[in-house]
Amino acid sequence: MEIRMKRDSLSLRRAMPQFEYICADSPEEAACCWREAEREGKIPLWYAGGYQLLDQIDIYEKEYTLIDIKKLCSFVRLDSDRLYIGAGATLTQIKDSGIFPLMGDVVGEIADHTARCRITLGGSVYGDGRREAALPLLLCGAEVRTFKEGYRDERFTGKRLNHGELALMFAIERKYLSLPFIRIRQAGQQEEGFLSAAALRSQEGVRIAIAGEPGPPVRLKEVEDIFESGLTDKETAKLCIGRLKEDILVGGQDMGRRKQLLQNTFERIGRWNQGEEI
Ligand SMILES: Cc1cc2nc3c(=O)[nH]c(=O)nc-3n(C[C@H](O)[C@H](O)[C@H](O)COP(=O)(O)OP(=O)(O)OC[C@H]3O[C@@H](n4cnc5c(N)ncnc54)[C@H](O)[C@@H]3O)c2cc1C
Numbered sequence: 001m002e003i004r005m006k007r008d009s010l011s012l013r014r015a016m017p018q019f020e021y022i023c024a025d026s027p028e029e030a031a032c033c034w035r036e037a038e039r040e041g042k043i044p045l046w047y048a049g050g051y052q053l054l055d056q057i058d059i060y061e062k063e064y065t066l067i068d069i070k071k072l073c074s075f076v077r078l079d080s081d082r083l084y085i086g087a088g089a090t091l092t093q094i095k096d097s098g099i100f101p102l103m104g105d106v107v108g109e110i111a112d113h114t115a116r117c118r119i120t121l122g123g124s125v126y127g128d129g130r131r132e133a134a135l136p137l138l139l140c141g142a143e144v145r146t147f148k149e150g151y152r153d154e155r156f157t158g159k160r161l162n163h164g165e166l167a168l169m170f171a172i173e174r175k176y177l178s179l180p181f182i183r184i185r186q187a188g189q190q191e192e193g194f195l196s197a198a199a200l201r202s203q204e205g206v207r208i209a210i211a212g213e214p215g216p217p218v219r220l221k222e223v224e225d226i227f228e229s230g231l232t233d234k235e236t237a238k239l240c241i242g243r244l245k246e247d248i249l250v251g252g253q254d255m256g257r258r259k260q261l262l263q264n265t266f267e268r269i270g271r272w273n274q275g276e277e278i
Helices: 027-039 091-097 101-107 121-126 134-139 221-228 233-243 246-250 255-273
Strands: 019-023 043-047 064-068 076-078 082-086 143-147 151-155 166-173 181-187 194-202 205-212
Touching (some): 027 064, 076 091, 091 101, 101 134, 101 181, 121 134, 121 166, 205 221, 205 255, 221 233, 221 255, 233 255
Parallel strands (some): 019 064
Antiparallel strands (some): 076 082, 143 166, 194 205
């Protein structure tokens, strides 16, 4: 395949490694540029909003190829069955569409207004931050479409993509878009951790997902049925904590603090599920 390499090589200092920027016109071209960069001994990176990336790379030490993917997938589109959100859509674009209130609420709390105009859904979900934007995708059983050597569609689980794999879009069934939900965000004092949770009430019952630092975002299927047993919020929370595996409870933070954040979260979801105003 012939690839038009639109290279804007910026030689920022004579002795400095070259810094390369390529704006891809197709997933095939993006993947090709990735492989080519690796063959040339450079470090290829998907460039979306650039908010995290530009902070992380050290252009004085290494040669990077930034492959801009925004042209490929910056849409928010609703059809009769599904909502499709491109991985390159910005958080502002998603919120302003007003199509999916839960997603709008979650992404509307990330960073500040200026940053949200540039941060993308793909960067938020696959970057190294708190990855809160993954919560609605987990709750709705979204599908993610990716590209590496070809297209791949699979259920979104919050797992990292393979090396060199590019997320293109997320698909959410329309029936989930207007279900009742609750958002709970608890910030500790800096090093004491952060827990972000969302719950959705579907026909099958309550669904819960959490994100925080540093664990990956996950859906907590193992506790969801407890919310259907008619227990008090405190009893519900206690049972939930008892069912969680150690990696969720510890999450890299002080276990006592983490447990407390989780307990508060479950109690509030319990009260919300019983119809209390939260
Ligand atoms: C001021 C500030 C406050 C923030 N607050 C929060 C917060 O409260 N909650 C929260 O969850 N996050 C928060 N973040 C984190 C933010 O969501 C991430 O920094 C996010 O990665 C930025 O997205 P971006 O589009 O700028 O990605 P980029 O910086 O362009 O890329 C980030 C990473 O994601 C990868 N990537 C990007 N797009 C794709 C794709 N389509 N497929 C595969 N990989 C891809 C890139 O290769 C790179 O490794 C905050 C960030 C800032 C700057």
